[in-house]
Amino acid sequence: MEIMLADIEDLEQILYLQKLAYQSEAKIYEDYSIPPLTQSIEEIRDEFTSHVFLKAVYEKDLIGSVRAYFDDKSCFIGRLIVHPEFQGKGVGSKLMNAMEDHINEVQRYELFTGTKSIRNICLYKRLGYKPFKEQVVNKSLSLIYMEKRGDTRI
Numbered sequence: 246m247e248i249m250l251a252d253i254e255d256l257e258q259i260l261y262l263q264k265l266a267y268q269s270e271a272k273i274y275e276d277y278s279i280p281p282l283t284q285s286i287e288e289i290r291d292e293f294t295s296h297v298f299l300k301a302v303y304e305k306d307l308i309g310s311v312r313a314y315f316d317d318k319s320c321f322i323g324r325l326i327v328h329p330e331f332q333g334k335g336v337g338s339k340l341m342n343a344m345e346d347h348i349n350e351v352q353r354y355e356l357f358t359g360t361k362s363i364r365n366i367c368l369y370k371r372l373g374y375k376p377f378k379e380q381v382v383n384k385s386l387s388l389i390y391m392e393k394r395g396d397t398r399i
Contacts, residue, residue: 359388
């Protein structure tokens with residue numbers, strides 16, 4: 246498996262994989278209208294202009310991706326996706342570590358996930374992220390925000 250910067254030509258594949266990977270999240274929350282499932286190709290192209298996109302490739306197949314943007318102090322990581330057949334095999338961890346290596350001059354890294362997304366929370370804790378805030382979005386969705394100090398990267 247190889248991790249590298251994604252190109253604009255990869256966006257259709259990334260969007261397809263995103264919609265496949267987020268089916269499990271939609272099932273947990275009983276909501277198939279979540280933003281990762283409704284994002285359009287135009288929206289992801291717009292996002293590409295302001296975010297760093299990484300991709301994981303195995304035997305020429307795109308099997309994962311993550312994206313982030315940053316300012317002077319923080320890197321905001323989002324949409325970590327791994328093909329369902331490759332989940333639980335370290336792809337997500339490698340993508341996260343690669344993003345932290347790529348954007349390495351910030352004081353902190355921040356991300357969020359749903360409070361019912363136990364596998365995601367466990368992964369992020371293993372990678373050194375700690376919860377710092379919860380936000381109620383609606384009666385069926387609360388988000389947990391997690392951060393890791395830049396000087397505590399694993």
